[in-house]
Amino acid sequence: MWILEVTPISRSFLKGGPLTYFSIKKPEIGDVVEINLRGKNIPALVISGDKLESKKAAVKSGPFALKKINRIMVDKMVNCDFAKILKELSDYFIAPSSSILCFFLPKPLLNKNVLDKFGKNTVFLPEKPLSSNFKASIYQAERTERIKYYRGIIRESLSRGCSAAILLPTVSSAQDAFADLKTGLEERSFILHSDMSSKEISAGWKNISQSAQPIVLVGTALILPVLRQDTGVLVVEEESNEHYYHSLRRPFFDLRKAAELMAKKMGLHLVFGDIILRLDSGTHSHEYPGRLLSSAESKIIDVGKPSAEGFKIFSPEITDLLSRVIAKQESVILIGHRRGFSPTTLCQDCGQTVVCPNCSSPLVLHGQEQIRKRFFCHYCLKKEEVMERCPNCSSWKLASYGVGVEKLGEELKRLYPKVKLFRFDRDAVKSRKEALSIKQEFLDSPGSIMVATEIFLNYFRNPLPHIIIAAMDGLFSLPDYRMHERIMSFLIRLRSLAQKTFTIQTRLPNHPVFSYVVSGNIFGFQNDELEERRKLRYPPAVDLLKITYQDQNRQKLIANISALAKKIRTGETVKNQNFECVDFPAFVMRIRGRFRWHMLLKLERGSWPEKHPKIAEILKNLPPSWAIQIDPPSLL
The missing domain is CATH 3.40.1440 (GIY-YIG endonuclease)
Structure with a gap:
């Protein structure tokens, strides 16, 4: 028994x-x-x-x-x-x-009938031919260079009789990587991702396990449970991609951590690769250049100076550039960081912001034509008719501020009515199939313009002639310690895609992040940012835990947060200067009528959870109304 x-x-x-x-x-x-x-x-x-x-x-x-x-x-x-x-x-x-x-494990695979069809035939063969020890390294370079590097280590692994696996954050990135890496190895290459049918996943799962020769396995999270015992190398591609952290719903965890634990357990060579890696990756051996070169002409345009003509969405330099490239039948990408038409509406008399009645978030104005305009809450998804009077003082003087991608599109239609215009954001793109369709239509339409948010990078990985950052300054106002790293990563990726021109329109021309981007100085940015985080005690200088509580009763919420903080401070056995416990309201304090409050625990780097068993036990016993994130991607 x-x-x-x-x-x-x-x-x-x-x-x-x-x-x-x-x-x-x-x-x-x-x-x-x-x-x-x-x-x-x-x-x-x-x-x-x-x-x-x-x-x-x-x-x-x-x-x-x-x-x-x-x-x-x-x-x-x-x-x-x-x-x-x-x-x-x-x-x-x-x-x-x-x-x-x-x-x-994908839901279609867990169907009883599907599992029964697996039978007794799923066996991991063969055993790893050579004993090996865990080794971690990083490779920071443009995508074309990374693909070349991966092909090299894949062939080296296969020559030693070992399989190779490449983990990616999204279905789209996995399909692109598979297309690039399978060349010459088609019969030994397999892909797994959640968009495959149960029949395709079942067949792939069996073939991966039963292949008599080493294989190349590419895919999303599904590949980790099916890694063969003869695997020699595991690559985590696009390492800094935010989709690796499962933060929108439970369970909250980081897929990169799972890959690291798997590599250690199996004794693999673990490779983190990206054009610019997270600062948390800096502890591994360095195999990358500190400055990224680009063939595109990079330029910063200052639009912060007062103009006699008043506010304009596009500077004269931008409109001149657009006119020239359109005349040459060359395509352009314009990037904005906000969905909708205008992100904020203010009363010019009392200064009140128009906010969602269910949330403390400003209502975003959507719609490019006046008759179709609506207020929309991006948190509870509530829609409201555009109000004419201030809800606070009944003034008629309501004005919208800020530039969303819809406002960019409206201005482009006015300036270039004959040019084909595309929009690529979460409101315009509802599915991956639709995204791929819009992408292909844009690539087949020379001389067109696409207005996009950062979702654009999930689907476009090949070079494009011209990229313009039209509205990005608002991100710098968000109080999150990772924000500069996020902006740097986003802009460096865009710069690497630009073939001819890369232009940033900003009211903050002297911000150091922009100078690092234009020069491609990755080392300079990383060194300065790491020093700043060391001073302020943020990761990678410490382990960070974020605990979030929600309740309709604000007083009850604050009382529960205070009680938990007291319990944690009492239970903390490692008494040193590295322990810190603070609490504060969430950036958007109320969503769907529920108030939200965060608590941060700063612990000695590498000490969680082994050196904090009492805190771990306290957190494990919290009810589901509490949300816990370890090394969270954002504090907001």
């Missing part, structure tokens, strides 16, 4: 970690079994197994009788090392291991 620890493959909120069952037959770590939980038969992943003899005392003294598993559904469906790191991920991110597991 065998005593098993299993993680239910269920999105239900299960505290307390894995569950214990028994089996007559010996299962392997990574097997999928069927268990009865709360009266339902559901699949579960085996994460450990021991003979009854070694657990007899614990079983006898246990508070309840063990249940028997119903059956073994699939042999070795998941890499055994992946099954082992689930608890580490759960402990590090204070997230249920069952929720994390469901993130990695």
